[in-house]
Amino acid sequence: MxxxxxxxxxxxxxxxxxxxxxxxxxxxxxxxxxxxxxxxxxxxxxxxxxxxxxxxxxxxxxxxxxxxxxxxxxxDRRPFEERAERLEGPGLTILDDRRCSKSYFCHTNDGSTWEMLPRTGDPDVKEKVVRACNACPSGRTVAIDRDGTVLEDxxxxxxxxxxxxxxxxxxxxxxxxxxxxxxxxxxxxxxxxxxxxxxxxxxxxxxxxxxxxxxxxxxxxxxxx
Ligand code: SF4
Ligand code: FES
Incomplete structure (x- = not known):
């Protein structure tokens, strides 16, 4: 089935x-x-x-x-990519549709997903942002690499x-x-x-x-x- x-x-x-x-x-x-x-x-x-x-x-x-x-x-029934806003950082783009269930996984000891985005030129910070994006149960944030690869687990x-x-x-x-x-x-x-x-x-x-x-x-x- x-x-x-x-x-x-x-x-x-x-x-x-x-x-x-x-x-x-x-x-x-x-x-x-x-x-x-x-x-x-x-x-x-x-x-x-x-x-x-x-x-x-x-x-x-x-x-x-x-x-x-x-x-x-x-x-809103449009596809995620149409609904989401594009947020640019030096190492990543984030798509963000603001659909949030307040589970808090985007808040880390190094700042929130959005606070860390401007620092994604640093590979360690970039990895943390990718992890935080993927940890969001609502699927609010999706990380996209500089070459266009969608970094989705x-x-x-x-x-x-x-x-x-x-x-x-x-x-x-x-x-x-x-x-x-x-x-x-x-x-x-x-x-x-x-x-x-x-x-x-x-x-x-x-x-x-x-x-x-x-x-x-x-x-x-x-x-x-
Ligand atoms: S991880 Fe996603 S669902 Fe949880 S608070 Fe952050 S944006 Fe909202
Ligand atoms: S009891 Fe049936 S939907 Fe809640």
């Missing part, structure tokens, strides 16, 4: 094709940020992930709590339920590996290697996460691990 995530109308994400599902926690370390293991989740060929934030069986849809959910998709086909241990909130669904994302009418979003889908139900950029879960202090029905 083809791997695909279908955004259902005012309901869950229907996941097909046995896409591996894991839970991870974002934690702060002395060097920055890292992923820690979360709880083990059941693996299924087809499953429904809650999109309204109200399920009593998170991260799965419980089949009824979304009854009053208005889940209209509002995101290969990532596994997987869905990661994010728990933000530092902010003490539940975050979105981190989808990696270029999995197809489809609207209820069958139209497809441009494929992305990294993206975060809303699972609190409150994003103004549905189906993508816009970090509203932080202000709304979202916690799913299983709480934080």
């Amino acid at each position: 083809e791997k695909v995530i279908v955004v259902s109308e005012n309901g869950p994400y229907i996941v097909r094709g046995g896409i591996p599902l894991v839970e991870k926690r974002i934690t702060k370390t002395s060097d920055g940020w890292e992923w820690a293991e979360g709880r083990e989740l059941p693996q299924k060929e087809v499953y429904a992930l809650c999109r309204c934030g109200k399920s009593k069986n998170a991260p799965f849809c419980d089949g009824e709590s979304h009854k009053r959910f208005k889940g209209q998709e509002t995101a 290969e990532l596994p086909e997987r869905i990661t339920v994010i728990q933000h241990s530092y902010d003490r909130v539940g975050s979105g669904l981190y989808v990696t590996g270029g999995i197809k994302l489809v609207s209820p009418d069958g139209s497809e979003y441009p494929v992305q290697n990294r993206m975060v889908l809303c699972r609190c139900g409150n994003s103004r950029n549905k189906p993508f996460c816009d970090a509203t879960h932080i202000n709304s202090r979202f916690k799913d029905s299983n709480g934080l691990p």
Whole structure:
């Protein structure tokens, strides 16, 4: 079965094709940020992930709590390259579409991705910027080398339920590996290697996460691990 995530109308994400599902926690370390293991989740060929934030069986849809959910998709559907701004540094170009789920991986002890960009003439700084770009779950930043090579890591086909241990909130669904994302009418979003889908139900950029879960202090029905 083809791997695909279908955004259902005012309901869950229907996941097909046995896409591996894991839970991870974002934690702060002395060097920055890292992923820690979360709880083990059941693996299924087809499953429904809650999109309204109200399920009593998170991260799965419980089949009824979304009854009053208005889940209209509002995101810009143009390809990333068309939506993104080009930011130039001496060693790199960064494409930045400003789609952010506030996971903080772009903030390092040497400054943020954007603060380091003017110093990318230094190979060590350049490497840090490439790493920070690739670490962004939302796929906000993509690094391009001077010769035009897109410096994008290969990532596994997987869905990661994010728990933000530092902010003490539940975050979105981190989808990696270029999995197809489809609207209820069958139209497809441009494929992305990294993206975060809303699972609190409150994003103004549905189906993508816009970090509203932080202000709304979202916690799913299983709480934080
Ligand atoms: S989602 Fe990306 S841009 Fe936003 S804070 Fe995290 S790493 Fe930075
Ligand atoms: S989408 Fe079904 S309970 Fe949330």
